[in-house]
Amino acid sequence: MLSKFFRPLYPLTRSLLVPNIRVKRLVHQSASRYGQLIPASQYDAPLPKRLHLTYALKNYWELIPLALITLTSLTLMTLSLIWASFHKVDVVYTAHSRANISRTMDLRNPSVHKLVIINQRYEPWPEMQDVLDKMRMAEKRALVRLQTCAHA
Known part of the structure; x- marks a missing residue:
């Protein structure tokens, strides 16, 4: 397979090394000679x-x-x-994404994200949703505190 790529390069390399008009005639002769030295591989056949x-x-x-x-x-x-x-909510493309299922899913009214459901129900989890709400409020308070402190 490599011989297929090297054969066209012999005249080019020869003409770049010695840019003489008389050498061009030798390039055609030498290209056929060098082409015969490289054995054909099994990948050269169509x-x-x-x-x-x-x-x-x-x-x-x-x-x-x-x-x-x-x-x-x-x-x-x-x-x-x-x-x-x-x-799907469990497909995550970036490791730094903070929008994973625990932050985006409504745990009071859980949704179903499956193609086929057989006798399966997601029970509400209001305690965890309350914790997530408290976390969001704390993040908002911290953001407001940073903004007010930065202008003072």
Whole structure:
């Protein structure tokens, strides 16, 4: 595979090193000589036609249901991942985010964030909600105190 990338570079490197007009004629000769020194690898061969998707679906029609089922499942998986990233409360993208479930969820009236629910209820937890309310009020008081002290 590397030989595919190195072959076009030999004339370029030769002409950059010795920018002479007469050398250009030698560059073409030397490029073919150097190209033969680098052995071809197994990756230089093109893919066979039967491995191309359009050719395989046209000539081997038995693959069409397999391709449809695979594409459908990949589409459903992608859509479910997108849905979960926007609607699930336990998905956190940043470690420094303070908007996690314990701060954003209403514990007096809990909501359900699942696709399928079978005999499950979230019980209200008013004591914890009272603690969260006290924490929010303390944060607001501290913020107001900082603002008043900064102007004095």
